[in-house]
Amino acid sequence: DAEITQSPRHKITETGRQVTLACHQTWNHNNMFWYRQDLGHGLRLIHYSYGVQDTNKGEVSDGYSVSRSNTEDLPLTLESAASSQTSVYFCASSAQRQETQYFGPGTRLLVL
């Protein structure tokens, strides 16, 4: 069955370290998204991609980067982790821009 996976599921890191969160989908969806979810803020869009080599900033992109070298993967990199980036991160994908997004299981990141 097609699916979307994230790794690691849990991560503890230290302030200033570079961290990469992986997202892999097997639906062959062109559109992929990264969100963070924090109490009181809901899901906030970090970066998104509409296809290979395409990346776009979302509303909370500072301190994050993504690259899209193939259809299946959109890794999210925290260049220099900060305590404010402690959060739950969700990756999602969709077949069409206006259609349903399917979410991965999430990654819980703690920055100490």
Added chain:
Amino acid sequence: QKEVEQNSGPLSVPEGAIASLNCTYSDRVSQSFFWYRQYSGKSPELIMSIYSNGDKEDGRFTAQLNKASQYVSLLIRDSQPSDSATYLCAVNSISGTYKYIFGTGTRLKVLA
């Protein structure tokens, strides 16, 4: 004004009752509307999508859209304790660049 607004709740209803969840949005050119359910510690999963004014029914769930009033709602009939979760409203707007915006969610508690 937030682009997508929901009452955070909790909304408590007795088992078997109708739960009514509401969502308002600010962008008049929004075209696609979605309701996601999120259990604690899990990722969001789609319940309903709606694109046209009126009602759309799927089992115990009915989504209602009123574009003139910029309002979308979700009714859950015969509520069950297993419906206890946070319900996220999402709106897809085409103003500027494509945006898929989530509300902060309404927490529903169904009391047995």
